[in-house]
Amino acid sequence: MEVKQANATKLKADFFHGGPGKNSPTTGYTSDESSPLIGGNVAVVSPSEESTSGKTSTFGAVFIVVNACIGAGLLNFPSAYQAAGGVAVGTIMQVLFLFLIFSSLLVLAVCSDVRNSNSYQDMMQSMCGTAGNIACAVCVIIYCFGTCVTFFIIMGDQLDSILALATHNDQTKYWYTDRKFTITVLAVCIVLPLCLPKNISILKWPSSVGVIGTIYVAVVIIINYYLLPTNAATHIVTRPTSWTDVFAAVPTICFGFQCHISAVPVYASLKQRTVGQFAWVITGALLIATVTYVLTGIYGSLTFGDRVCSDVLLSYDSGNVTVTVARVMILGNMLTSYPILHFCGRLAIETIYVTARKLPPAAAELTQTRRRIVETLSWFVLSLILALFVPTIGSVISVIGGLAAVFILVFPGLCLIQLALNSASADSSKSKRRFQIVLGVVFAALGTFMFGESVTAALMVDFGVISGGTVDC
Template identity: 35%
Template sequence: MIQMSLVFLISGLVILGYSSSISGQNTYQAVVRDVCGPAIGNLCEICYVFNLFIISVAFLVIVADQLQKLCVSLYELITGLPESEMPYYWYTDQRFALFLLCLFFIFPLSVPKEISIQKYTSVLGTFAATYLTVAITVKYYMRPVHEINLSPLYSSGVSSWASMFSVIPTICFGFQCHEACVAVYSSMENRKLSHWVIISVVSMFICLIIYSLTGVFGYLTFGKNVAPDILMSYSGGDVTMIIARLLFGISIITIFPIIVLLGRSVIQDPLLRRRHKHTAVTESYESRTRVALTTAWVTVTLLITVFVPDISKVISVVGGVSAFFIFIFPDTF
């Protein structure tokens, strides 16, 4: 299943890069519209915005989980008391902390018209994922023997096949990068297709290794009791995992503006084109539109995050929609 999915994932990236090169477009939705026509282009834009929006929700849910665990960790480290004795105050609620994070960090980073700094900060995400994988693997081998959860025996039959196919949305969520790949390809200095193929293959194999090791050793450590967010399965006082939470939180904060930029452009560009037909598009109008769309995007995703705290439910939706951009739309080219 993983090998077959990896073939489709890499093929989709290569097809999108090739389509971008022959069409001369630098965004995913523009490539689809140019190659497949206006009707498919409109469908793509709707799915594109919806998918990016749900991805934003998923990212904020992950950040909220880490904020909650960080608050508990700091309380245990400072007071030496267990989590059960931690008093509740409104200003210590992770939802309030998430609101402050969105207000003072995520929103200001998402407002600019171009976010060129992301080409450097994105390295942090790779480092955070690698650190987490190494930490989970080391933690597994350092555990006392009597604490190790034995994995269940292999099962066969209809239930095992159903469970195997049920993880496809999660795989799509983990490997999704197709929404931004056209923009990435367009920003490259060397746009030879062979160079893009090498980048696609290497990137997907790195993801495969990181995800596989994290999933295997995380499951071997906690068994069926593992949380949807693996970091939530570790104790709050674990310094190694506190560092992992901080790294992941910072990396998501730097990645979130990219998602907003991609989704906002799909909505803003038609508005600017429509405005341009009747009058000149001033810088102030573009700025007001950009700020308004960014405000609405961050606000609505924050509200949904507060009321949908289960990351597994969000991932199942994101993974299902991501299949359009990984398997379906590239095949139409």
């Protein structure tokens, strides 16, 4: 498969205008794409040989990666810190994970250079063949769907508090203030119309400033720690009650730092597409995200202790003006983020459909409109129904956070192993290949463990086998 290197303008057009290239998942694959590379030799090419220069600066790339990182997961960090055994344990776990996250992002850059891939799925196709691409598409669908459910839950959380302020905390239960009603109305009137179009170009500016809203939330949490009176009854967890408690923060950390799906197109769009330049990009982005998450986790934990809600904003009084502004900003961010995640999931569905049916581009385009409407309505209705009956974002993040570990570690690990196995004829030393294989195995094993542990723990909590360690608000 000859994947053309796209510049930043092309990438933005493909994503926001629904204009995939000729080899994209929505229009079918070339004949080369049907031949897996597993077991064969991979010709490693230099980015300068076959790619065109991108237009994204280092600073711009840092902002894009930060925007991909910081989001809904921010609200769950204080709760995750307390469940894991306190701010010290939570912070240490986060710092340790940073090394894995940083390394796996570099692995993605190296592997995407093999065939100048410009998307995560293109990279999986080039390294692991069609089977790897389909596996990646399935995970993208599940991850994006779970994230969309989380967005609806967060919308409901913020609406509850905003309406409580508007009604002056009137305890009377009105039908128009019922959570299920407000989420449904907001979803049908605003979210659904944004999901139906073929392109989502209208969202490129609102979504690009979403990171400002989440950083504002972190600032509000810090400021309110000093402004609010100290509650003597607050119990702050300082150590885990069991060694297994430390893993409670894993899903939130993985969910919060999962920027890997966006990392490959960002790398492809750099003015200087080199691994060294990309290292500077992810260093800056991860530093900003880490500081934001750590401060939110620490100050949220110190303010509310073990009584902090899984959505930290719910722990504050509905009359707090600064927090109300934060709720409005988060609500707006979720309204524009849902269609983007849905768009990514819809493209992944198209990948599986077109591949399974072996449709040529012309045939796939004929029924594209009907498929888009059916896929969108099905996705929307199912995610809305789940959000209406799932009580907290912690319940969803505990599952999709584990799945994020697959994108962060498992897939990069498999690609690194494949790179080492297929570079025997290239200019690569035996010791280097052995190191790549060992590192790839470690990545894949750790990612699989994190995924299994997170999902198992979530199921045990759901069935009442163990306590979830979080507060339902």
